[in-house]
Amino acid sequence: MKEFFPEIGKIEFEGKNSKNPLAFKFYDAEKKIDSIKLKDHLRFSLAFWHTMTGTGVDPFGMATMLRPWDNMDDPMKKAMARVDAAFEIMTKLGLEYFCFHDRDVAPEGKNLAETNRNLDEVVGYIHRKMDETGIKLLWGTANLFSNPRYMHGAATSCNANVFAYAAAQVKKAIEVTLELGGENYVFWGGREGYETLLNTDMKLELDNLARFLKMAVEYADKIGFEGQFLIEPKPKEPTKHQYDFDVSSVIAFLKQYDLDRYFKINIESNHATLAGHTFQHELRLARINGMLGSIDANQGDLLLGWDTDQYPTDIYNATLAMYEVIKDGGFKSGGLNFDAKPRRSSFEPRDIFLSFIAGMDTFAKGFEIAKELADGGELDDFIEERYSGFTKGIGKKIIDGEVGFEELERYAMKIDRIVNHSGSQELLEAILNRYILA
Numbered sequence: 001m002k003e004f005f006p007e008i009g010k011i012e013f014e015g016k017n018s019k020n021p022l023a024f025k026f027y028d029a030e031k032k033i034d035s036i037k038l039k040d041h042l043r044f045s046l047a048f049w050h051t052m053t054g055t056g057v058d059p060f061g062m063a064t065m066l067r068p069w070d071n072m073d074d075p076m077k078k079a080m081a082r083v084d085a086a087f088e089i090m091t092k093l094g095l096e097y098f099c100f101h102d103r104d105v106a107p108e109g110k111n112l113a114e115t116n117r118n119l120d121e122v123v124g125y126i127h128r129k130m131d132e133t134g135i136k137l138l139w140g141t142a143n144l145f146s147n148p149r150y151m152h153g154a155a156t157s158c159n160a161n162v163f164a165y166a167a168a169q170v171k172k173a174i175e176v177t178l179e180l181g182g183e184n185y186v187f188w189g190g191r192e193g194y195e196t197l198l199n200t201d202m203k204l205e206l207d208n209l210a211r212f213l214k215m216a217v218e219y220a221d222k223i224g225f226e227g228q229f230l231i232e233p234k235p236k237e238p239t240k241h242q243y244d245f246d247v248s249s250v251i252a253f254l255k256q257y258d259l260d261r262y263f264k265i266n267i268e269s270n271h272a273t274l275a276g277h278t279f280q281h282e283l284r285l286a287r288i289n290g291m292l293g294s295i296d297a298n299q300g301d302l303l304l305g306w307d308t309d310q311y312p313t314d315i316y317n318a319t320l321a322m323y324e325v326i327k328d329g330g331f332k333s334g335g336l337n338f339d340a341k342p343r344r345s346s347f348e349p350r351d352i353f354l355s356f357i358a359g360m361d362t363f364a365k366g367f368e369i370a371k372e373l374a375d376g377g378e379l380d381d382f383i384e385e386r387y388s389g390f391t392k393g394i395g396k397k398i399i400d401g402e403v404g405f406e407e408l409e410r411y412a413m414k415i416d417r418i419v420n421h422s423g424s425q426e427l428l429e430a431i432l433n434r435y436i437l438a
């Protein structure tokens with residue numbers, strides 16, 4: 001088979017002293033930690049859209065990316081070539097998972113039936129490549145935002161025909177995810193929100209979104225799709241306000257409509273930034289609610305207000321993210337999907353590999369640091385001590401529900417001096433640094 005990247009071989013682990021740009025410095029896939037290989041802790045995934053279809057366009061400029069398959073005119077031939085290239089990239093980097101939207105892998109036809117046939121043809125080919133390589137599908141999803149029909153939204157469109165079309169599209173996307181053994185199915189509602197409340201029936205839109213998700217749950221059950229459903233929060237972009245704003249609003253929404261037991265959350269670092277939260281905040285909130293599903297690993301730019309989807313190289317962020325995953329007992333069906341793209345000026349084919357290496361090394365190291373931090377127990381010990389007042393005396397009574405305002409008033413009347421202790425943030429940050437810089 002023709003190689004798309006003949007000048008690049010298998011990327012090997014060479015260790016931290018290597019200066020070879022095309023080698024891993026920290027990601028040693030086979031290294032065992034707690035008798036599980038690093039690659040199985042991390043479950044790295046390629047995002048088909050950015051890596052295979054991203055062109056480098058931005059609102060001010062046209063495509064820059066040099067992609068060896070882009071000289072093909074026939075859209076189906078190009079789709080097949082992209083699949084070959086994707087599997088070549090994954091094999092060379094040792095990525096064992098990928099994620100895709102229906103429209104990333106196959107072009108739309110002149111009607112839905114033809115579109116579905118195109119999708120089936122490419123999915124059949126992907127299936128063969130998966131069997132050949134052992135590469136797996138982390139999650140599938142449907143693109144309900146690019147086509148102009150979704151200008152007012154999909155499940156939250158004002159147009160019932162659009163709701164129906166979106167349902168048909170998701171039905172098919174769940175079917176192909178099942179066919180490929182996908183471990184999760186993601187809902188990201190890029191246009192499920194609004195631009196102005198002047199033209200928006202917010203109540204109907206939210207009810208319809210819940211109706212849509214309920215239909216998805218019912219259909220998955222009917223066809224025997226047992227993968228995990230995930231919702232990916234994002235506060236804005238492309239819409240001014242997206243209903244799946246952040247982890248907190250997603251959980252509230254799911255609970256309100258009695259859907260929470262069917263869903264977990266796919267958390268993207270850059271989306272946390274846009275919501276004004278840290279990545280760790282979003283992961284923590286999902287974790288303590290038993291809803292940490294999967295991660296879109298990337299990073300934003302704190303000075304820019306949009307989803308820059310950069311490859312993650314921030315070791316602090318990666319460490320604290322992996323700390324939450326470790327505290328959650330590791331990934332179940334989820335993984336680390338690089339929902340990231342090389343910068344518009346990193347346009348050469350080799351930049352694809354360099355970007356993944358940067359991201360994979362960062363998360364591998366972040367995981368190892370986080371593991372030591374968790375095993376060291378210093379943060380846990382501090383927190384345990386900090387809240388120890390709730391394990392005895394009046395604190396215990398509060399926790400056990402034995403007292404109300406009246407009893408607490410009586411108790412408070414007798415306190416002659418309240419003693420607080422330092423929160424020691426700087427000490428704890430120094431402890432974190434000690435692990436990171438060790």
Ligand code: XLS
Nearest residue numbers: 141188232268296307339
């Ligand atoms: C966009 C989202 C998108 C989802 C999949 O901002 O991150 O890429 O991950 O639809």
Ligand code: NI
Nearest residue numbers: 232268296339
């Ligand atoms: Ni994403």
Ligand code: NI
Nearest residue numbers: 268270307339
């Ligand atoms: Ni995103």
